[in-house]
Amino acid sequence: xxxxxxxxxxxxxxxxxxxxxxxxxxxxxxxxxxxxxxxxxxxxxxxxxxxxxxxxxxxxxxxxxxxxxxxxxxxxxxxxxxxxxxxxxxxxxxxxxxxxxxxxxxxxxxxxxxxxxxxxxxxxxxxxxxxxxxxxxxxxxxxxxxxxxxxxxxxxxxxxxxxxxxxxxxxxxxxxxxxxxxxxxxxxxxxxxxxxxxxxxxxxxxxxxxxxxxxxxxxxxxxxxxxxxxxxxxxxxxxxxxxxxxxxxxxxxxxxxxxxxxxxxxxxxxxxxxxxxxxxxxxxxxxxxxxxxxxxxxxxxxxxxxxxxxxxxxxxxxxxxxxxxxxxxxxxxxxxxxxxxxxxxxxxxxxxxxxxxxxxxxxxxxxxxxxxxxxxxxxxxxxxxxxxxxxxxxxxxxxxxxxxxxxxxxxxxxxxxxxxxxxxxxxxxxxxxxxxxxxxxxxxxx
Amino acid sequence: xxxxxxxxxxxxxxxxxxxxxxxxxxxxxxxxxxxxxxxxxxxxxxxxxxxxxxxxxxxxxxxxxxxxxxxxxxxxxxxxxxxxxxxxxxxxxxxxxxxxxxxxxxxxxxxxxxxxxxxxxxxxxxxxxxxxxxxxxxxxxxxxxxxxxxxxxxxxxxxxxxxxxxxxxxxxxxxxxxxxxxxxxxxxxxxxxxxxxxxxxxxxxxxxxxxxxxxxxxxxxxxxxxxxxxxxxxxxxxxxxxxxxxxxxxxxxxxxxxxxxxxxxxxxxxxxxxxxxxxxxxxxxxxxxxxxxxxxxxxxxxxxxxxxxxxxxxxxxxxxxxxxxxxxxxxxxxxxxxxxxxxxxxxx
Numbered sequence: 131x132x133x134x135x136x137x138x139x140x141x142x143x144x145x146x147x148x149x150x151x152x153x154x155x156x157x158x159x160x161x162x163x164x165x166x167x168x169x170x171x172x173x174x175x176x177x178x179x180x181x182x183x184x185x186x187x188x189x190x191x192x193x194x195x196x197x198x199x200x201x202x203x204x205x206x207x208x209x210x211x212x213x214x215x216x217x218x219x220x221x222x223x224x225x226x227x228x229x230x231x232x233x234x235x236x237x238x239x240x241x242x243x244x245x246x247x248x249x250x251x252x253x254x255x256x257x258x259x260x261x262x263x264x265x266x267x268x269x270x271x272x273x274x275x276x277x278x279x280x281x282x283x284x285x286x287x288x289x290x291x292x293x294x295x296x297x298x299x300x301x302x303x304x305x306x307x308x309x310x311x312x313x314x315x316x317x318x319x320x321x322x323x324x325x326x327x328x329x330x331x332x333x334x335x336x337x338x339x340x341x342x343x344x345x346x347x348x349x350x351x352x353x354x355x356x357x358x359x360x361x362x363x364x365x366x367x368x369x370x371x372x373x374x375x376x377x378x379x380x381x382x383x384x385x386x387x388x389x390x391x392x393x394x395x396x397x398x399x400x401x402x403x404x405x406x407x408x409x410x411x412x413x414x415x416x417x418x419x420x421x422x423x424x425x426x427x428x429x430x431x432x433x434x435x436x437x438x439x440x441x442x443x444x445x446x447x448x449x450x451x452x453x454x455x456x457x458x459x460x461x462x463x464x465x466x467x468x469x470x471x472x473x474x475x476x477x478x479x480x481x482x483x484x485x486x487x488x489x490x491x492x493x494x495x496x497x498x499x500x501x502x503x504x505x506x507x508x509x510x511x512x513x514x515x516x517x518x519x520x521x522x523x524x525x526x527x528x529x530x531x532x533x534x535x536x537x538x539x540x541x542x543x544x545x546x547x548x549x550x551x552x553x554x555x556x557x558x559x560x561x562x563x564x565x566x567x568x569x570x571x572x573x574x575x576x
Numbered sequence: 577x578x579x580x581x582x583x584x585x586x587x588x589x590x591x592x593x594x595x596x597x598x599x600x601x602x603x604x605x606x607x608x609x610x611x612x613x614x615x616x617x618x619x620x621x622x623x624x625x626x627x628x629x630x631x632x633x634x635x636x637x638x639x640x641x642x643x644x645x646x647x648x649x650x651x652x653x654x655x656x657x658x659x660x661x662x663x664x665x666x667x668x669x670x671x672x673x674x675x676x677x678x679x680x681x682x683x684x685x686x687x688x689x690x691x692x693x694x695x696x697x698x699x700x701x702x703x704x705x706x707x708x709x710x711x712x713x714x715x716x717x718x719x720x721x722x723x724x725x726x727x728x729x730x731x732x733x734x735x736x737x738x739x740x741x742x743x744x745x746x747x748x749x750x751x752x753x754x755x756x757x758x759x760x761x762x763x764x765x766x767x768x769x770x771x772x773x774x775x776x777x778x779x780x781x782x783x784x785x786x787x788x789x790x791x792x793x794x795x796x797x798x799x800x801x802x803x804x805x806x807x808x809x810x811x812x813x814x815x816x817x818x819x820x821x822x823x824x825x826x827x828x829x830x831x832x833x834x835x836x837x838x839x840x841x842x843x844x845x846x847x848x849x850x851x852x853x854x855x856x857x858x859x860x861x862x863x864x865x866x867x868x869x870x871x872x873x874x875x876x877x878x879x880x881x882x883x884x885x886x887x888x889x890x891x892x893x894x895x896x897x898x899x900x901x902x903x904x905x906x907x908x909x910x911x912x913x914x915x916x917x918x919x920x921x922x923x924x
Contacts (some may be wrong), residue, residue: 562747
């Protein structure tokens with residue numbers, strides 16, 4: 131993924147088209163209205179499909195053609211993915227759909243509409259905003275407000291901490307294993323998978339937090355994109371906490387129009403699989419992403435179908451009398467399932483993912499042989515300092531997630547000396563413990 | 577009221593950032609004054625375009641491959657010297673022709689030789705290629721992951737982000753400062769009497785000359801006496817470039833064969849050699865012949881490949897074969913400029 135100046139024309143083109151079509155959809159009625167709506171959807175999906183999926187489609191078609199003897203091959207295109215395409219395309223589609231549904235008035239001011247699509251804090255990696263939340267804010271006056279600006283800066287600092295101190299440190303450990311899984315056994319593969327779960331959360335949540343903070347400094351409120359997802363007690367709960375802007379987008383614009391859960395069980399399961407397959411595909415043009423999405427769909431379906439049995443067992447075993455332990459168990463199961471699915475998200479190929487999955491259970495008798503930090507560090511071929519820093523970063527993350535209120539920094543009423551100590555430690559940690567090796571945000575590739 | 581809020585905000589921000597500015601101020605000065613972040617392409621152009629032969633010696637950013645490639649494109653040499661750090665000692669003044677460039681340090685792995693030449697336009701391909709082949713490049717246990725798929729070694733040629741370098745290297749800079757290796761006066765005076773680009777060039781007079789050869793820093797007596805210890809240590813452990821192996825890796829021989837075919841097609845005459853170890857290191861390798869059996873098979877196995885194209889291939893694995901003593905070494909596997917003069921004489 132690169133920044134190619136000419137690609138601004140693509141963004142410009144879709145903005146002009148959607149601006150014009152949005153007004154026409156509001157003005158017109160009948161079939162022509164629907165026609166404009168479909169043209170807008172087709173152009174947005176078309177641009178996304180061309181840049182993101184053309185080579186994936188070609189690849190799969192060519193494999194099919196080879197095995198079926200069709201004898202025709204699609205060419206591969208040398209094109210680069212425009213930065214943030216998946217995000218601003220979905221944001222633009224959200225606008226058109228809401229205008230079509232009558233929930234949002236079409237924006238008449240071209241500059242404000244363009245700003246809605248291109249608002250820089252969330253242009254490249256979300257959150258994917260709704261027009262009802264964002265558009266009106268561009269018309270409001272935003273004076274300097276000390277509390278709001280400092281709140282925004284605190285969010286940006288926290289986001290940067292998550293990214294450069296936690297996520298990028300985890301990446302050093304994860305990459306060692308995932309870039310060459312064939313030389314590692316169960317313990318290393320399992321640990322790398324769990325660390326990747328932390329890495330991707332901190333990477334993406336870090337970016338989102340910076341985006342929300344940057345917008346807040348300027349006086350704009352963006353939606354919260356993460357709500358401590360690894361504290362979820364079910365897969366459905368996880369998806370109410372993880373990448374909230376995307377999951378609500380799919381819920382409102384794909385799941386509900388398909389019928390949601392107001393259908394037969396079988397149809398509902400089908401709807402879930404469609405939504406999660408599309409979600410996987412949105413993340414990347416690769417079968418590993420599709421499998422990742424399908425796994426989550428499968429988790430949702432099985433979770434719903436076995437719920438009565440699960441509740442029955444919990445009651446019989448008496449788990450209801452230990453609510454904390456019950457929550458801990460539920461949470462552990464969710465983390466395990468989600469982490470397992472991350473294998474397909476992170477693996478460099480389907481073959482790598484298959485190897486990792488089939489070797490998770492191997493070599494566990496050797497885990498007792500590396501109880502020392504030195505041996506553990508050698509497992510990852512990294513220094514002890516890196517391992518300690520990674521462990522420290524993960525600990526800070528876990529503690530912060532446990533003690534923070536729902537809205538980060540919104541209710542910090544500690545005495546000044548505690549707050550300022552915290553600020554110095556946070557900025558110091560970013561500057562002096564951060565890994566500045568140049569890893570880009572994972573979600574930039576989308 | 578708003579003005580008061582802004583003032584309050586600015587004062588508090590300054591209060592927050594002031595201690596960090598104090599700590600990071602000196603490293604920032606060092607990075608900016610030494611030119612560490614100057615893009616590789618600009619550094620190459622400055623060096624080749626200058627009337628003064630100054631050194632290019634960055635301390636924090638290793639873009640040797642890109643620097644050597646870009647300079648080769650600028651110089652368009654008829655005689656190109658290519659290899660790892662073990663060919664960096666050849667100097668242009670000893671050649672009759674001025675059309676010589678030493679791209680030593682421009683490659684590390686066998687497949688990079690072809691990649692380097694392929695990056696040159698047809699009309700800029702050299703007529704003669706003098707190449708050094710490190711013995712461990714034929715060791716299957718040495719860096720196998722680098723041979724599984726090609727890695728983009730050219731990387732980013734643009735300016736290194738100053739803040740990234742600052743946050744990554746500030747501790748190292750203070751370490752060097754307290755070791756007495758950084759002189760602020762030398763850094764500041766570089767603005768007036770330009771000595772080089774990069775911290776190593778400016779404060780230690782160490783880096784690449786205009787002809788591509790490398791100027792090493794002066795060694796004190798203690799360092800001189802211990803210069804083989806690193807090699808001895810690695811031989812004992814069988815680590816890194818001294819990883820043990822019995823046989824030559826045939827996959828890597830195939831890579832070399834493909835490269836020689838490419839040179840033949842491009843009408844490039846190849847003069848290749850195996851660079852020397854110091855005699856003391858060579859004797860240690862011989863003592864562990866079981867561990868390093870592949871080294872003693874290289875010349876015999878590869879010579880026919882060169883001979884089939886009428887190319888030259890010489891074996892200088894032991895410095896003593898050049899009638900040189902270990903005084904003509906920099907460390908256990910890098911000979912001095914005098915040793916490499918002897919190599920040139922033998923190649924002629």
